[in-house]
Structures are given as structure tokens and as C-alpha cells.
Amino acid sequence: xxxxxxxxxxxxxxxxxxxxxxxxxxxxxxxxxxxxxxxxxxxxxxxxxxxxxxxxxxxxxxxxxxxxxxxxxxxxxxxxxxxxxxxxxxxxxxxxxxxxxxxxxxxxxxxxxxx
Amino acid sequence: xxxxxxxxxxxxxxxxxxxxxxxxxxxxxxxxxxxxxxxxxxxxxxxxxxxxxxxxxxxxxxxxxxxxxxxxxxxxxxxxxxxxxxxxxxxxxxxxxxxxxxxxxxxxxxxxxx
Numbered sequence: 190x191x192x193x194x195x196x197x198x199x200x201x202x203x204x205x206x207x208x209x210x211x212x213x214x215x216x217x218x219x220x221x222x223x224x225x226x227x228x229x230x231x232x233x234x235x236x237x238x239x240x241x242x243x244x245x246x247x248x249x250x251x252x253x254x255x256x257x258x259x260x261x262x263x264x265x266x267x268x269x270x271x272x273x274x275x276x277x278x279x280x281x282x283x284x285x286x287x288x289x290x291x292x293x294x295x296x297x298x299x300x301x302x303x304x
Numbered sequence: 305x306x307x308x309x310x311x312x313x314x315x316x317x318x319x320x321x322x323x324x325x326x327x328x329x330x331x332x333x334x335x336x337x338x339x340x341x342x343x344x345x346x347x348x349x350x351x352x353x354x355x356x357x358x359x360x361x362x363x364x365x366x367x368x369x370x371x372x373x374x375x376x377x378x379x380x381x382x383x384x385x386x387x388x389x390x391x392x393x394x395x396x397x398x399x400x401x402x403x404x405x406x407x408x409x410x411x412x413x414x415x416x417x418x
Contacts, residue, residue: 193347222406229313231394231410232348247405279347290355292338293396293406295347 191216195280195296202267202274202303210265210299212280219284221263222293225249226277235278238263267301275303306331308397308409316415317385325380325412327395336398337378338406339369341391348394354378365389385416 193214202208214221220239224232234247238257252271257263263282267274278299284291307330317323329335336355340348352363359371369380378395395409 195347224408229410232408234405237405277345281348290336290353292350292353293340293348294350295340297347298345300345 193280193282193294193296195278195299197299198297200299200301202301204303205269207266207268208301210267210278210280210301212263212265212296213261214263214280214282214294214296215261216282216294217260218282218294219260220282221257222281222283223247223253223255223263223265224279224281226279226298232279235265274301276301306397306399306405306407308395308407310393310395310409310412312412313410314413314415316417319387319416319418320384323382323385323389323414323416325393325395325414327378327380327409328376329378329395329397330376331397331399333399335376335378337369337371338396338398339363339367339378339380340394340396342394342411343391351380387416387418390414390416 196211222237223235233249235253236255238244244255244257254266280296281293283293309328338353339351342348351367352361354361354371362368367382392411392413394411396406398406
């Protein structure tokens with residue numbers, strides 16, 4: 190079945206460590222997104238990519254990095270520079286373009302806890 | 305700039321009663337509007353969308369939403385609530401004329417009481 194796979198589901202990190210969250214999709218979507226979810230704050234955009242080898246910062250990109258070497262993959266690295274990384278991270282994808290009417294498809298999320 | 309408001313943090317309704325979850329939006333161009341549902345520790349599931357055409361949109365699991373351009377609203381409705389509808393609901397908007405980004409509201413927690 191087509192969809193988005195995020196891993197790991199749960200991740201624990203010590204302060205000062207970088208961690209990478211995986212996001213893979215087989216929907217043939219060009220556009221991929223990373224959101225952060227905190228209780229009561231909805232979803233906030235971290236990074237997005239419209240096409241391979243190109244990505245843009247979202248509203249809260251500081252302390253995060255991404256790469257888009259393949260259409261199917263959009264990994265997110267949470268660096269030690271992110272001051273409050275404990276959150277639920279959601280990856281999503283869609284068909285891009287100004288005329289696109291497509292909705293976002295979401296993965297099941299990764300919960301990161303800093304110890 | 306785009307924005308979405310969901311004025312109620314929490315909505316409580318008895319099973320079998322109709323439910324409404326409210327959403328208002330602001331966007332410069334044509335609004336593309338979406339509703340999603342989230343269960344605990346899960347990703348968001350798409351329910352329905354309004355792009356153009358009929359103001360009443362029908363979606364998954366018996367949900368529907370009414371687009372009202374003059375009130376810039378897109379309220380989610382269901383004629384008869386189920387306990388299993390209890391979840392977190394998000395409204396989102398995208399500017400159909402330009403811009404690639406979806407803006408989400410803060411979410412409304414729906415509790416359906418047996």
C-alpha cells in the first residue's frame with residue numbers, strides 16, 4: 190500500500206546529541222514537509238522540499254537540518270543546537286504546484302524525548 | 305499571510321447528537337480548506353477538503369463541512385456523533401493562488417460522551 194513511513198516511532202536522546210528521524214514515501218509525491226507538534230500549539234512547519242536537492246526553511250527551522258537526495262526520502266536531523274527538542278514530529282507529502290489541489294498525507298509520527 | 309482559528313479548545317457532545325467543530329480562516333487568494341483528525345500518538349488523517357464548487361462538502365466517516373465565504377468559515381459537522389469520533393481535529397488552509405504551504409489551526413479536542 191502507498192503511504193509515508195516514519196521511523197523510529199519513539200526516540201530518546203541525551204542532551205548534546207544529534208538525532209536523525211527518517212521519512213520515506215512511496216506515493217510518488219514531489220513535495221515533502223516536516224512539522225513539529227507540541228500540546229496546544231497545533232502544527233508548526235520546520236522545513237519543506239518541493240523537489241529533489243532543494244528545500245526551504247519553515248517557521249521554526251533553527252536547530253534542525255534536512256536533506257533531499259532522493260524523491261522518496263526526506264530525513265530530519267535534530268541537532269544539539271535545538272534548545273527544546275522534546276516533541277512529536279510529523280512528516281507529510283503532497284503533489285506540489287500552484288494549481289495543485291492535493292491534500293497532505295501524513296506519516297504516523299516520531300516522538301522524541303530528551304533525557 | 306494565511307491564518308486559521310479554531311475558537312474552541314474543547315467540544316463535548318453526547319453520543320447520537322449532532323456535532324460542530326468551528327473553523328475560520330484568513331487568506332489572500334482562493335482558500336483551499338482541509339479538515340484532519342488525529343488520534344493519540346498517531347499521524348493526521350484526512351477527512352475532507354473544499355477547493356471549489358458546492359459549499360457543502362462530504363467526507364470520510366460521515367463528516368461534512370460547510371464553506372461560507374462571507375463569514376470566512378469552514379465548520380465541520382456530523383449529524384450523529386459516535387464515541388469513536390473522540391479525537392483531536394485540525395482545520396488547515398492553503399492559498400490556492402500561490403504558496404505551497406499549509407497553515408494549521410491549533411486543534412479542537414472533541415469528546416463524545418456515551
